[in-house]
Amino acid sequence: MVSKEEGHKIMNLRIHLEVFKMNVKLAKEILSKLDDNVELIVTSNNYELGGSLVSVQGLRIGKCKVEFQSFVDDFDGTHYQSKVYVPDNENGSNVVIVF
Secondary structure (H helix, E strand, C coil): CCCHHHHHHHHHHHHHHHHCCCCHHHHHHHHCCCCCCCCCEEECCCHHHCCCEEECCCEEEEEEEEEEEEEECCCCCCEEEEEEEEECCCCCEEEEEEC
């Protein structure tokens, strides 16, 4: 169970990450302030876990291009557009994939 103080720190970090485009330089700056034993976690993409925080399983370096895709929300039918990354080993930019 996460303490109230730890929860506030996580939320503050989450707000920070949503405001700025995350890149390796910013990640290094943030991570350099932490103890080497701090666990890395991500939001689960498993629907049944409801967005729970889970341990990072690994990192992978790849090449992706950015596209915008239209989606329809399965629950309320709302249409929206989202920036997505598509693997492209020939013309893509380097990215770090966290899973």
